Amino acid sequence: MMIRTEALGVTYPNGTMALAPTSLDIAEGRFTVLLGPSGAGKSTLLRCLNGLVRPSEGRILVAGEPLAGSAAWRAHRRATGMVFQQHQLIGRVSVLGNVLTGRLGYHSSLRTLWPFARAEKRRALEALERVGLLDKALARADQLSGGQQQRVGIARALVQQPRLMLADEPVASLDPATAERVMRLLHEICTSDGLTAVVSLHQVDLARKFGERIIGLARGQVVFDGTAAMLDAAAISRIYGTPVTIPEKEFA
Ligand SMILES: Nc1ncnc2c1ncn2[C@@H]1O[C@H](COP(=O)(O)OP(=O)(O)O)[C@@H](O)[C@H]1O
Numbered sequence: 001m002m003i004r005t006e007a008l009g010v011t012y013p014n015g016t017m018a019l020a021p022t023s024l025d026i027a028e029g030r031f032t033v034l035l036g037p038s039g040a041g042k043s044t045l046l047r048c049l050n051g052l053v054r055p056s057e058g059r060i061l062v063a064g065e066p067l068a069g070s071a072a073w074r075a076h077r078r079a080t081g082m083v084f085q086q087h088q089l090i091g092r093v094s095v096l097g098n099v100l101t102g103r104l105g106y107h108s109s110l111r112t113l114w115p116f117a118r119a120e121k122r123r124a125l126e127a128l129e130r131v132g133l134l135d136k137a138l139a140r141a142d143q144l145s146g147g148q149q150q151r152v153g154i155a156r157a158l159v160q161q162p163r164l165m166l167a168d169e170p171v172a173s174l175d176p177a178t179a180e181r182v183m184r185l186l187h188e189i190c191t192s193d194g195l196t197a198v199v200s201l202h203q204v205d206l207a208r209k210f211g212e213r214i215i216g217l218a219r220g221q222v223v224f225d226g227t228a229a230m231l232d233a234a235a236i237s238r239i240y241g242t243p244v245t246i247p248e249k250e251f252a
């Protein structure tokens, strides 16, 4: 889905301006990375896009229509899969049970979801197969490794049949090799399903590798917007605020 923010800004009640008025067009079906250091405003922007943070100014349009009213928000949130840094699984519940919670948006309450219809279970198993964890369906979520748990988080988002995928530092708590594998999986799934994806990262290398478009944030402002090839040393220093110096020995 096509998303546009118009002068979207967030100032928290304590006075912190986390997001300066920001206007962005997020094209349908593209994999966009929000890159920036801690405190740059990545989570704030993502949470606005999912209605978890109420903007203090500006608005969001989905497919040209302003998001307004509870029915529009409900439909939008149902079409939006969310993957978090801390996967937020229920540890004592099976992997399958966790994935099925992604279906809750389609039911008026837990009672109408439980017992799960066979079609719901099939969908959940299919999602687990896509992330390579079909054999772990009945394991307790807390018995999985960090990378596996994050893949369950992706399956839980997928089972929702989203059109928009928002991921907030989905690999920040994983070791570099696992982080890259999980990012590759997320990228593959979003690309093959044609999902619009907005994924925040703080690692430049991963942003370069997977971002079709990279939006660099610093102190609540967009300071870069372009392709990986355009993300040069000057751009990185605008995002991270430190001048990039080349060690002298490289000239030797
Ligand atoms: N609920 C909140 N109340 C007040 N300030 C907040 C809140 N959430 C985040 N902030 C502040 O807003 C700024 C942006 O935070 P955040 O969006 O979490 O950035 P990032 O995800 O890039 O680390 C930071 O200065 C942070 O301390």
Ligand SMILES: [Mg+2]
Pocket (backbone or CB within 6 Å): 042, 043, 044, 168, 169
């Ligand atoms: Mg954050």
